Amino acid sequence: MIFLKSIENVQIKDTFWRSYLETVKKEVIPYQWEALNDRLPNTEPSHAIENFRIAAGEAEGEFFGMVFQDSDVAKWLEAVAYILKDEPNEQLEKTADEVIDLLERAQQEDGYLNTYYTIKEPNNRWTNLTDNHELYCAGHLIEAAVAYYKATNKRKFLDVVCKYADYIDQVFGEEEGKIHGYPGHQEIELALLKLYEVTENERYLHLSHYFIHQRGKQPHYFDEERKRRGQTGPNWYIGGNQYNQSHQPVIEQKQAVGHSVRAVYMYTAMADLAKKTNNESLKIACENLWENVTQKQMYITGGIGSSEHGESFSFDYDLPNDTSYTETCASVGLVFWARNMLGLEKNRKYADVMERALYNGTISGMDLDGKKFFYVNPLEVWPKACNHRFDKRHVKAVRQQWFTCACCPPNLARMIGSIGDFIYSTEDNQLFVHLYIGSESAVSIKNQKVKVIQETNYPWDGDVKLSIEIESATEFTIALRIPGWCKNPVVKVNNQLISVEHLENGYLYINRTWENNDQIELIFPMKPERIWSNPKVRENLGKVAIQRGPILYCLEEVDNGKELPAIQLPRQSILQEVNGTGLFEGMVTIKAEAYRLVENTDDLYVNNALLKTPCIIKAVPYFAWCNRQPGEMLVWINEDRNV
Known part of the structure; x- marks a missing residue:
């Protein structure tokens, strides 16, 4: 079998990512620990740790939270593992060990480990794979255990998930008497491949292969499962079985559809499995899906999943800026997928997208102080519209302290914590710098x-x-x-x-x-430059974005006043760099001469041209927006070609 080899003992030294690592270490992980233990004021309780205590028989009460609440604990543990690998921390490791001990006590004798079903529906395991995230939660536990084993060389957590994975292997498969299903939310597929790498137990490789290739076969498992549950009406999912990418076998899929996070988690696993098994048809499917996502359905920020309805891909070139969903988790998943595509082929197009997402569409999901978060990462914000329009209710003008569905903060923490894994790889006596x-x-x-x-x-x-x-x-x-x-x-x-x-x-x-x-x-000479989009992206016709190196820029109200769409940037206006703004160490901002359309009448509509007044615009990195005064934000600027 072939493994994608990255250099794992990487110590981050640079100012930019060292700052983020320190923020995760000193702020995000402690903050999220407080959230998991319901100690954050004025936020939705998590109850995630308490759920495990109840499942272990050490506390009384009912299950609380989403069916996938366990995954928040798993992702927190994974982030902790990366931080411990970066720098030993005796107290943090002790806390993590105590959580792992709790997970071991909550594990059932047969290996099963899921607090929702243990507490709330003990007799209904595996009866709702479509919706209830059992295998998704298992996958995140496995990923966390692998990371913790690599960081500390302690086997307890790894043994817990191996016992769970062995049980899952007994339950699922093509053999008679086993369940012939697969997860509604992909995750376990990529996790099992990581477990295979550290254990070299081929059961886990084969189980991942089964989950990936069973998907989309007829008769459709999710349809049959719904019938068994007595649900005879139409499939409520947006796009039916396209929502969870089970509409057809994965090797036949060419267009990204459905829930964007589920999709990229699956694509990440497909790429890794294609590498490990030298599966050409799976490789071709990954390449086709990559081209569709990055050339027809990806924002300039590296954001994906344009539709709030189903947190999903919509259709080619449909990339609205002010209603975009672009979940933080989706961009994080895109980074993971890009890394595994580099395992299939060393091609700049994969690393370029990985870099774009890392520096723009992922870290925009967190305040610079690590205490507030965006679930949704739009490219245009008008706060008044967010407060009044139903179709923009998902767009927030400021980051939030926490979420009822709190998948993004710990996902972002584990990505930042593992940043060293994306820099290099080796293959056949070659060292690649990505x-x-x-x-x-x-x-x-x-x-x-x-x-x-x-x-x-x-x-x-x-x-x-x-x-x-x-x-x-x-x-x-x-x-x-x-x-x-x-x-x-x-x-x-x-x-x-x-x-x-x-x-x-x-x-x-x-x-x-x-x-x-x-x-x-x-x-690599860096200078500010204009970027235009394909004219098929209707929302961006006549507009321009500003980029310098890998960093995308935006306008904020705090620097440029209200009504940002009234600003027009002349084609010949020089984009000037400004160093040392104080918002982020070493940050470069950009200024330029522009024009603003101004009111010269109280009439709603007029038949004469609006007046223009000169102005100086200031653009800041997109990832850093909303770290000062709340207000409007704009990435795509109207361009004036007539001045």
Whole structure:
């Protein structure tokens, strides 16, 4: 079997991601721990920890929360694992161990571990796979256990989930007497593949393969399940079985449909399984779905899932800005999928999207202080409309303290905590550099320990230095991603220019005998530039966005006043960089001369042109919006081509 190899012992050093890691460590994880224990004032209670106490017989009461409430605890534990891997913390590890002990006590004798069914419906296990997230919760527990084992080398949590996975394997499968179903919300498929990697137990590989390839077969399992529950009416799901991507076998799917998070979790598993089993048809399906998502259904922020109705994909080029759903979890899932697509093929298009989502559509879901969160990440906000229009009720003008469905905050925490896993990978004595993040790491190549030190002020500066430390000279290849946004890259090895004319799928392959203290210098010139969308995206016709390097920018009311759509940016106006704004260390903002349409009458409609008045606009990184005074926000700016 083939494994996607990433360098796991990466220490993050750069200012940008170090700041986020420290925020997760000092603010987010403690804050979420308080939420899980119902100790946050003026927020919806979670009851997630208490549910496990009740399931363990250590407390009295009823199950409280969503059917997938267990997953919040699992994702918190996974985030804790990554933080412990980054820096030991005795008290945090002790708390996590106590939670793991509680999970072990709540586990049933046969291995089953789910508080909703243990407490509320003990006789109805696996009777509603469509809706009730049993396998989804199991998947998150497995992911957390794998991460915790890698971070601490402690087996207890891993043993708990192995016992659970073994039980699930006894229940599900194609054999007679087993349930022939699969999860309504995908997650366990990708988790089982991670469990297989650390245990090398092929039962878990085969079970993941079963869940993926059983999906969409006829007779349709979810339809049959509904009949068994006495539900004879039409399928209420938006788009029917398209909602959970079970409308057809996965290898036949070419267009992303349905609930966006479920989709990308499934695509992530499909890509990993295709790699591990060398399955060409699964690989082709992943490539077809990737092209559809990123070329026809993805926002410039890396956000996906445009429709609030079903938190779903809608149709090609339907990307409204002011009603976009673009759930934080969906962008996080896109990052995971991109990483696994890089396992199938080293292609810049995957790493470019991974970078876009990381720096824009994911971290926008959290305040810079780590205490408030967005579930929905729109590209245009008019607070008054959010408060009065039913079709914009899901759009919030400010981040929230917590959610009844609190999947996004812990999902974001675990992604940030694992950021080091996305920077590099190795394959066939080749070291691939996918992301430019200041860090120190070590990898074994040809039985040589190679230390890689990356220094950069990315994403504010495109200068990168890679230093190689190695015991003895060794020949191998370093493959460097040349970002798609970069027009004139410069690459030097030991101060000698290296040609960048011949790239392979966007990567520059440098094969040589590397010696101790060799250095690679990369210069990716960053300057603000205008971005236009395909004219099929109707909402963006006549509009322009601003990007610098991997960072997308937006206008906020606090800098530019109200009625942001009245601003017009002339085509020839120079986009100027402004350094050191104080909102985020090293942050670069952008200013430009523009015009604002102004009222010259009280009439609602007029037959003469509106007046224009000159103004200076200021654009800030999209990820940092709504960290000052609440107000309007706008990504796509009206463009004036006539001035």
